[in-house]
Amino acid sequence: MNLQAVRAIYVFEMSRFFRTLLQSFVSPVISTSLYFVVFGAAIGSRIEQVEGVSYGAFIVPGLIMLSVMTQAISNASFGIYFPKFIGTIYELLSAPINFLEIVMGYVGAAATKALFIGVVILGTSAMFVDLTIQHPFAMLAFMVLTCLSFALFGFIIGIWAQNFEQLQLIPLLIITPLVFLGGSFYSISMLPPVWQTISFFNPVVYLVSGFRWSFFGLADVPIGLSLLAIAGFTAMCLGIIWLIFKTGWRIRQ
Amino acid sequence: MPPMVEITDVRKSYGDGFEALKGVSLDILDGEILALLGPNGAGKTTLISAICGLTQPTSGTVSVGGHDVVTEYRGARALVGLVPQEINLEPFERVMNTVRFSRGLFGKPRNDAMLEKILRQLSLWDKRDSRIMELSGGMKRRVLIAKALAHEPQVLFLDEPTAGVDVELRRDMWEIVAQLQNDGVTIILTTHYIEEAEAIADRIAVINKGDILLVEEKSALMTRLGQKELRIELQEPIDRVPDILAAWNMRLEQDGLVLVYSYDTTQDRTGIATLIREISDAGLILRDLQTRQNSLEDIFVGLVAEQEDAA
Structure with missing residues (x-):
């Protein structure tokens, strides 16, 4: 195992993050604050409590998930797409490293960045609403797992993408709708029965539900099912990445 | 002494049937400068890519320092430094950071004293904190060489090191290559400038349309065919x-x-x-x-x- 290489990639990627720290830090704080103003204060005041939790607090887990997922995907996809785009990928391909080490470096860095932003949003939220976290360890574990699995997914998108448009395509067309329709801002039980059934095909529902359970002890789906969903998603991403490197698809001609 | 790089019957064909390499065999000796000479599209870059792991040969084997580049890629690649033809660098990075990254990527522990030596040798030390985008074209090429040397390779591949480079810089580049040979580095460079091969190579291999036409000592070649x-x-x-x-x-x-x-x-x-x-x-x-x-x-x-x- 070439741990020096993993470390080199990780440090290099994190330095990109620290170079734009202000942007990395300020933008999630501002967008979270805006969500609280709009959903929490303006709309939330007209919504009764959801299953015993004030609406402002209820949306916190969904908000965190929304940002963590999109940040993990965009950081990881950009991280591996950029070397492809400007040609520095030659160095990765000619170095004495294997696919696991490349993935550990890029995905590790992207997941760290997403985790950082998740924690920032959690902190910002705590300034707007009273937050209680019933299962803090489970909360942290869910957040870390989500960061990792979506960074893996982002890595796949970065390898697949052949231009910047494609890089944005999947996050925009698939992830954002799935997250918005995944119960981030409402409980699935508030939907008409047909939409409830449809919602259960949305993988994000399981993640948001599990994450919310760690805060309030209430969930749309059993917690075990949530864990199974995220484990399955992670395994699927790992499998695809393994295949990509084995075949050299889109990397080695 | 066994050859440093052993290329045996390497073929590379693409999906559309194009054969970039048609069974190339070539031994590269320890400490020599070998010029791989051929017109554009002759297969020079494909051959280098096959040795350095950028492309998988369709058939045939390549070994570096006795390590097969496919089955023992870690051992083989650790010995090899590659300076690509295109200037592929992250524009916003600083010189020292990008060189340090290259060293780590090849599994070597951080050693800033070594990197300082390399940057000084390439007249880049004063630019170590500059962003890549602030450098001239010639300086960027030097950064590419510094990155390739950062892990102290024994074999250095230079793919068209002086393509599109002015005369002065070309002479600088030749000097750098001569210095590296003195340090014991085996050097393979591709070029379509004959004067370049004539000026610095010990041996010359001529490649065209995926075939090696001949490999010969430069002086012997010139008298034999002269x-x-x-x-x-x-x-x-x-x-x-x-x-x-x-x-x-x-x-x-x-x-x-x-x-x-x-x-x-x-x-x-x-x-x-x-x-x-x-x-x-x-x-x-x-x-x-x-x-x-x-x-x-x-x-x-x-x-x-x-x-x-x-x-």
Whole structure:
């Protein structure tokens, strides 16, 4: 195992993050604050409590998930797409490293960045609403797992993408709708029965539900099912990445 | 001593049936500078890519320092540094950071003293905190070399190091290559500038259309294939070569003032003495004589033309 290489990639990627720290830090704080103003204060005041939790607090887990997922995907996809785009990928391909080490470096860095932003949003939220976290360890574990699995997914998108448009395509067309329709801002039980059934095909529902359970002890789906969903998603991403490197698809001609 | 790089019957074909390499075999010796000479599209970059792991050969094997580049890629790649043809660098990064990254990527622990030595050698030390985008084209090329050297490789591949580079920088580059050879690095460079191969290589391999046409010591190559020309200046111009000299296959140049005779320096008898006597028998008066050795360029053009005739 070439741990020096993993470390080199990780440090290099994190330095990109620290170079734009202000942007990395300020933008999630501002967008979270805006969500609280709009959903929490303006709309939330007209919504009764959801299953015993004030609406402002209820949306916190969904908000965190929304940002963590999109940040993990965009950081990881950009991280591996950029070397492809400007040609520095030659160095990765000619170095004495294997696919696991490349993935550990890029995905590790992207997941760290997403985790950082998740924690920032959690902190910002705590300034707007009273937050209680019933299962803090489970909360942290869910957040870390989500960061990792979506960074893996982002890595796949970065390898697949052949231009910047494609890089944005999947996050925009698939992830954002799935997250918005995944119960981030409402409980699935508030939907008409047909939409409830449809919602259960949305993988994000399981993640948001599990994450919310760690805060309030209430969930749309059993917690075990949530864990199974995220484990399955992670395994699927790992499998695809393994295949990509084995075949050299889109990397080695 | 076993060769540093052993290439055995390497083929590379693409999905559309194009064969970039048609069974290339080549040994590269420890400590030498080998120039891989060929026109654009000859397969030079493909061959380098196959050795460095950027592309998988369709068949055949490559080993570096005794390590197979596919099955023992860690051992093989750790020995190799690659300077690509295109300037591939992250514009916003700083020189020192990007060189440090390269060293780590190849599994070497951080060693800023070593990197300082490399950057000084390449006259980049003053630019260590500059962003890549602030550097001139020549400086960027040096950064690429610094990145390739950061992990102290034993074999360095330079893919067209002086393509599109001005004369001064080209000479700098040659000096750098000579220095590296002194440090014990084996160097393989591709080029389509014949003068470059002539100036710095120990051995020259000529590649065209995916085939190695020949591999030879530079000096041996030049004498083996070297045609010489004897230019005979005459006192008075003539309209045509006199019939009694027809057997020499000479041509007239400069409005009949110069007779040109081509001969092979490897023949035992070049016949020059006889020719001079016959010229004076023909009543022509000599004013001056010159001989000219063919350049590598002539040899190269001749080889490529031969291959095309054969095809």
